[in-house]
Amino acid sequence: MANLKDKVALITGAAAGLGEGIATAYVKSGAKICMVDLSKSVEDTANKLREQYPGSEIITFVANVADKEQMKAAAAATVEKFGRLDIACCNAGVCRLAPFEEMTDEIRDFHIDVNIKGTWNTCQAAIPYMLKQGKGAIVIASSVTGDIVADGGEAAYAMSKAALVGLTRCLAVEYAPKNIRVNCSQLGYARTPMVEKMAVESNPEDPESAITAIARNVPMGRLAKPIEVGELFAFLGSDDASYITGSQVVIDGAATLPETNSIGTN
Ligand SMILES: NC(=O)c1ccc[n+]([C@@H]2O[C@H](COP(=O)([O-])OP(=O)(O)OC[C@H]3O[C@@H](n4cnc5c(N)ncnc54)[C@H](O)[C@@H]3O)[C@@H](O)[C@H]2O)c1
Incomplete structure (x- = not known):
């Protein structure tokens, strides 16, 4: 288990799915967290965690990651409550399937707005505090989709998730001298x-x-179980990962490795 004692983290898309798994792993590891989500149900998810981990320090903030001002307000609320911001987990994301020739520009732009601009906004909201503190860590939810594999109908999603690998690499290089690490996860499938x-x-x-x-x-x-992805985010956000930056960490149960389904001994 990662050690996140005294760390303060902002986690987007924290009301459900992987975001809930990430929030759970962070609280379990001792972090104080701000759970951000578009859905007001984020408060119910936080209440479940508060019950499960008495003494945990959790605030929630309803915001759309696609809106930069709302993300700046979420980061400011985190710092106002906890005095600092050490880790940003850019997890919120969306996926809509459609055959490419039928995919509307609205669907394309929805992925660009939430997946790409949402991550961009979260990083821009968090980094100024990390610069002031002289240290920080960012963990971005990319995917095996786009950068490594893809299924039909995922054009907008695959494009947006591959873009996050480029963002991760650039920010890692740009902020390494400032002691801010930036990594991304490349998940296969979690339910x-x-x-x-x-x-x-x-x-x-x-x-x-x-x-x-x-x-x-x-x-x-x-x-994958959401908590398994959460544990990866906790490790990458912690000081145990102090020399890891600019990495794409595949977490897929080896899903992307087999060359065939028919050849071999198993
Ligand atoms: N589940 C998987 O198998 C899988 C695989 C690879 C990558 N991912 C990535 O992991 C992340 C989380 O996926 P998930 O499966 O938990 O998704 P999910 O749809 O189950 O949960 C996403 C959460 O993000 C919130 N959200 C959506 N749009 C938002 C916005 N504009 N602003 C703030 N919050 C918003 C939702 O309300 C929800 O609580 C996504 O970025 C996704 O692309 C998931």
Whole structure:
């Protein structure tokens, strides 16, 4: 378990899915956190965590990551409450599937606004505090999708997630001399509301079979649990990862490795 004692973290998309897993791992590791989400249900998720971890220090902030002023306000509220901001977890993201020739510019721009500009805004809101403190860490939710693999219908999503790898690399180089580390996760699949929705879009008659089929193609035989992704975010945000910056960390149960489904001894 990572040591995040005395660290203050801002986590976007924290009401559900991986964001909830990240928030859980951070609280478990001793961090004080600000859980940011578009949905007011973020307060219910925070209450669950407060019950599970008595003494935990958690605030919530309802904001749209696509709105820079709202993200600046979220970062300011975090610093006002906890006195500092050590780690930003840029997790909020969206995914809508559509055949490329039918994908509207609105769907494309939705991915650009939330996934790319949302991460951009979160970094711009957090970095000034990290510069003042002389230290910081940023963890960005990219994906294996876009940079390594893709399925049909994911053009806007894949494009936006690959862009985050470029952002990670540039910010890592730009801020290394200022003692701010920037890394991204490249997750395969975890069972979250997002993936359940993608399963419905892929197979409306039998979405469960779409999820079972994902697991069948993963050498570990299952999807990731949100807490497993949370533990990676906690490690990358902690001082244990002090020499890791500009990295893309694949967390996919080896899903992207097999060359075939038919050749080999297993
Ligand atoms: N689940 C997966 O298998 C998977 C795989 C690779 C990468 N990812 C990435 O991980 C991140 C989290 O995915 P998830 O599966 O937990 O998604 P999810 O849809 O299950 O949860 C996303 C959370 O983000 C919030 N959110 C959405 N738009 C927002 C906005 N504009 N501003 C603030 N909050 C917003 C939602 O309200 C929700 O609470 C995303 O960036 C996603 O692309 C997920």
